[in-house]
Amino acid sequence: MPSAPGRRKPSRSSSAIVADKERGRHELRIDAGTLDAAAPAGERGLLASSPFTVGGHRWRVRYYPNGTDAESKGWVSIFLFLDEDVAEPVDRFSIRCDIVVLNGFRTKEEAPSAAIPPSDLQKHLGDLLQSGRGTDVVFEVGGEAFAAHRCVLAARSPVISADLLGAASDGAAAAGVVRVDGVETRALKALLRYAYTDSLPEMDREEEDAILRNVAADRYSLQRLKLICEDRLCRLVSVGTVEITLALAEQHNCDRLKEACLQFLGAPANLRAAMGARGQ
Structure with missing residues (x-):
C-alpha cells in the first residue's frame, strides 16, 4: 500500500552487545x-x-x-x-x-612385514636394450649400428632429447637414424648401457682406459657419468697417461682430475719419468 504523501518510512537498524572474548591454553x-x-x-x-x-x-x-x-x-x-x-x-x-x-606394558604381536626385494628396474631396462624390443632409433658409429629407444635416451640426456625430439632435428634423426662422429664404438656402447642402467658395464683395463678417455659423457651432458669417469681416471694416472689425462682435464673442466695429475707430477721422480717418456 503506497505511503501517504509527505510521510517517510521509519529507518531500521540493529546492534548487539557481546563479550570481548580471548581464548588461550x-x-x-x-x-x-x-x-x-x-x-x-x-x-x-x-x-x-x-x-x-x-x-x-x-x-x-x-x-x-x-x-x-x-x-x-x-x-x-x-x-x-x-x-x-x-x-x-x-x-x-x-x-x-x-x-x-x-597400565604397565605388554607385548603386542604384529604380522611379519613382507620381504620387499630391491628394485630391479635397471635390470629390466638393461634387458630391454639387450633384446632390442620396441627400438625406434639407431646410432651408427664406426661401421656398427646400435638400436635404442628414443624416449629413454631423451629422458636421460638433454642433448639427445634435442637431437631426437626437438624441432631442429634433421631428416635422418627424425627418421630414426643418428650418425655419430668422434666417438669410439666401445664408448658409445658403454654410454647406452649407462643410460639404461645407471652403471657402466664390466670392462677390462684396455676397454676402461679407452672409454674413460672418450668425450661422450661430456658431449651428451651426462654429468653423473662424467663424474664416474673422472673418478676412475684419477686412479689411473701414471707416467704414461698423465700428459693426455691432464690435457683432457683442462679441455673438459675436470678440476678434480686436474688436481690428481698435478699432485702426481708434484713428486720429483714422477715428473722426471714423465718428462723422460715425453722425450722418447
Missing part, C-alpha cells in the same frame, strides 16, 4: 611420580605451573596431589588461579582435563 604435564599417597595435603603439598597470560591477565594452575585439606585427602585437586590482583572481574574461564593412564 596452557598445558601442564604432571609426572605420575607425584601421585604419592604419602604426599602432604594442603598448602604443604602444593605444586604450581609456570605463570601464563590469557586476556591480559596472569594465571597459574595450582595442583594438590593429595587434596587441599583433610576432607579431600586422597584426591587430586586442581585449580585455575588468577595470579595477580585485579580491580574488576575477569572473563569466564573453562578447564580442560586430558588424562592418560599408563
Whole structure:
C-alpha cells in the first residue's frame, strides 16, 4: 500500500552487545611420580605451573596431589588461579582435563612385514636394450649400428632429447637414424648401457682406459657419468697417461682430475719419468 504523501518510512537498524572474548591454553604435564599417597595435603603439598597470560591477565594452575585439606585427602585437586590482583572481574574461564593412564606394558604381536626385494628396474631396462624390443632409433658409429629407444635416451640426456625430439632435428634423426662422429664404438656402447642402467658395464683395463678417455659423457651432458669417469681416471694416472689425462682435464673442466695429475707430477721422480717418456 503506497505511503501517504509527505510521510517517510521509519529507518531500521540493529546492534548487539557481546563479550570481548580471548581464548588461550596452557598445558601442564604432571609426572605420575607425584601421585604419592604419602604426599602432604594442603598448602604443604602444593605444586604450581609456570605463570601464563590469557586476556591480559596472569594465571597459574595450582595442583594438590593429595587434596587441599583433610576432607579431600586422597584426591587430586586442581585449580585455575588468577595470579595477580585485579580491580574488576575477569572473563569466564573453562578447564580442560586430558588424562592418560599408563597400565604397565605388554607385548603386542604384529604380522611379519613382507620381504620387499630391491628394485630391479635397471635390470629390466638393461634387458630391454639387450633384446632390442620396441627400438625406434639407431646410432651408427664406426661401421656398427646400435638400436635404442628414443624416449629413454631423451629422458636421460638433454642433448639427445634435442637431437631426437626437438624441432631442429634433421631428416635422418627424425627418421630414426643418428650418425655419430668422434666417438669410439666401445664408448658409445658403454654410454647406452649407462643410460639404461645407471652403471657402466664390466670392462677390462684396455676397454676402461679407452672409454674413460672418450668425450661422450661430456658431449651428451651426462654429468653423473662424467663424474664416474673422472673418478676412475684419477686412479689411473701414471707416467704414461698423465700428459693426455691432464690435457683432457683442462679441455673438459675436470678440476678434480686436474688436481690428481698435478699432485702426481708434484713428486720429483714422477715428473722426471714423465718428462723422460715425453722425450722418447
